Amino acid sequence: MSKVLIIAEHDGATLNESTAKCVACANDLPDTEIDLLVLAKDGSGVAEQAARLDSVAKVRLIENDANEHALAAVLAPQIVALAGGYSHLFGPSTTFGKDLMPRVAALLGVNQVSDIMSVQGSHTFKRPIYAGNVILTVEAPADLPVVATIRTASYKSVSATNNAPVESLTDHTELPQHTRFVGLSSGSSDRPDLQSASLVVSGGRALGSAENFALIYALADKMGAAVGASRAAVDAGYVPNELQVGQTGKIIAPDLYIAIGISGAIQHLTGIKDVGTIVAINKDEDAPIFEVADIGLVGDLFKIIPELKDAL
Amino acid sequence: MEKILVGLKRVVDYNVRVRVRSDGSGVETDGVKMSINPFDEIALEEALRIKERGEASEVIVVSIGPSEAQQQLRTGLAMGADRAILIESADPVDPLTAARVFLELVNREQPGMVLLGKQAIDNDNNQAGQMLAAIWGRPQATFASKVEIQGSTATVTREVDIGLETIEIDLPAVVTTDLRLNEPRYVKLPDIMKAKRKPLDITPLAELGVGTATAHAEVAFEPPEERQKGIMVQDVAGLVEALKDKGLV
Known part of the structure; x- marks a missing residue:
């Protein structure tokens, strides 16, 4: 049985589409149970959106002022504290997941499977290398947790008709102060988002x-x-x-x-x-x-x- | 800060169109042009600029790879690095083991910053820098497009999906580079001659005393599915018609 924890990507208000694609990938694993983890400052809105995603068993929510901005050094130890009992930890191959998941993997003492484009078995995956000119099938060790990023373009989002329970947790991990958010400059516009536009x-x-x-x-x-x-x-x-x-x-x-x-x-x-x-x-x-x-x-x-x- | 460590990985040159070996056992690298991973070259350029601004005193280039990686380290020395370290391994090294090698070198050299490319263009893993920061217990600033040092801290602008994020990190720290951080300098002939006299220390990986991680088994290599070649249209009217045929407009 595969027990999967997916780290939800969000901006504090809205769940990123990449999360629903990670769920779709996790669904391809044999015999899965899928939990989502929302790390946020005020995360109830995001957790509610996460709970609607089909195939999600439950949403776990850690609210903490330190989680206002997605700093990998701050989020990783909280994820590692929850990792016990999960066979797979997934995040999206967006800059959020690419920054965060290797830090989680290293703290768990494993290599990461980057950019999963296809699931071949519980520990066997296809991923692109050499800018996609070669497709490599890799097999991760069966006795260790699989930490992976999901190539979102390879998956269609699961639907949002679910009503999974939301479980609020308190994290007691000591969080580092050595990394501080300063600002974000975004060319925000009314145009559709490049990553999810049709x-x-x-x-x-x-x-x-x-x-x-x-x-x-x-x-x-x-x-x-x-x-x-x-x-x-x-x-x-x-x-x-x-x-x-x-x-x-x-x-x-x-x-x-x-x-x-x-x-x-x-x-x-x-x-x-x-x-x-x-x-x-x-x-x-x-x-x-x-x-x-x-x-x-x-x-x-x-x-x-x-x-x-x-x-x- | 005193020292900056820079990673230089030997990879197939970015202009080479790689092919899977006919028996599917790997990627054809025989007789193929090899170069410094482009992101690592950007990392070295940034380290040299920091040193030239007087904010660091020594730039050390490090490669983990085969004996031939000395070529890439010599290029790094010709660009302006002060000395080089090769951790020699005939076999490819997985990202977590690479991070452990760097941590060992960090403990020996005590750098104020480790500058690495955000990913190597062979395996496209994008892991080693984040992993080093994790096991070192220090900050990471990935995908950097601007690095400014203020004594014991650095302000780094990062290229993220929604724009540019700025963070402040305490040093020492790991910074990984994105494409637009700088444009690496060209190596001049006299510098190539000078680089031959700069120190290049070689240590076999097995003698470093680093526990290697469990690498993923590489089960199969295959070429990607080719897209079917499409149609050519003669004008805008033809294009619009073709789009309508496909129900796209």
């Missing part, structure tokens, strides 16, 4: 400037799509870092991804491997993006974008 319009270096990137935003807004970018566009300063799609940015799986002026480096392609339909628009007919695109159009993006916007 439509994404993405721009690359060929846009040429931050000003020209307005074309991408305008098309995305017309379609109700999220905006993404290649590493080159982010490095050039056209858009902020949180829009980067690829090996070291976000791994996404929308139904439709329109790549405009993106040549398609392997590091970018690994971020869109699970996209439903890829549309590529590029003036270079030999661009590697056309090798993976479902629909390709060769031409000048400065002519095509306004035309497309008007045609939709």
Whole structure:
């Protein structure tokens, strides 16, 4: 039997979609019982959302002022204190989970399984390596807890029709003071979230400037799509870092991804491997993006974008 | 601070398109160009800049790997590191064992900061830095895009999914680098000559006295599923029609 503890990702008010995807992954383990752990300052709202996720047996909630911001050094010891009795501890392969879960794994004396894309057995998993150019099947030791991050693009969120019990806990772990939150600057906008959007319009270096990137935003807004970018566009300063799609940015799986002026480096392609339909628009007919695109159009993006916007 | 430790992993160069060996036993690395993991090169550049600002006095580059990793350490010395340590292991080392090796070196060298790449581009694990911080009991600042030192603390800006997060950490600490922290310098020929005279200490992993962790068994290697090549359309009208056919607009 697999007893799984999933660390919920949230911003203090809303449960992140990544948590429901971790539950979907845990469901693929044989004979599972799934608990969710919410670490928060005031977590009852988040715990309520977590309790609705299907397949969740119970939600465990630790409220503490120290948990206001997700600092790995502060959260990890609280998770480790609860780890006994669980065969698996899962978190999402988002920057939250990537920061936190290895710290948990090390405190438990195990290596982590990073970026699970498929469950083959209770201790056997597939994961991408070399920017997704190779798929590796790994087997974790059967007598040790499995600490893992889940590649969220590989899973569809479980539904939210459950009403699991919420159990409030008090943590007595001594928490470190050596790491302190200072601030968060977020390019928050009314646009859909890149990680969970079903439509994404993405721009690359060929846009040429931050000003020209307005074309991408305008098309995305017309379609109700999220905006993404290649590493080159982010490095050039056209858009902020949180829009980067690829090996070291976000791994996404929308139904439709329109790549405009993106040549398609392997590091970018690994971020869109699970996209439903890829549309590529590029003036270079030999661009590697056309090798993976479902629909390709060769031409000048400065002519095509306004035309497309008007045609939709 | 006195010292900064920097990890340099020898990996397949990022421009190489890797392939699974025909018998599925691993990844083809024979005759393939090897380089410093790009994130580690950024870590070294940052350490050198901290030293050049007078905020550290020595930069030590460390690699855990085969004898050939001396090449990457020499490159690190040519970039400006003061000395190098190779913990020699013919076999690949798992992230927790790597963290334990670094902890042993931390105990010997007492650095004010350990700078590592956020992930190595071969196994894409993204674990070693966080693990070192955990077993050392010290702060971690992962995915750094800006590092400022103020005496016994550092302010680090981190690239996170929703934007840029800033944290303050007490030193000593582990910092792992993201892409936009800096642009590593090019190595100049005279520096390559000078680097040959800098100290490079080699210790076999088995002699370090570090308990190795249980690595995951690597059961199978396979290429990813290829996407089917799609269609080309001639104009925007064709594109819109194709999207409508798929029910996407």
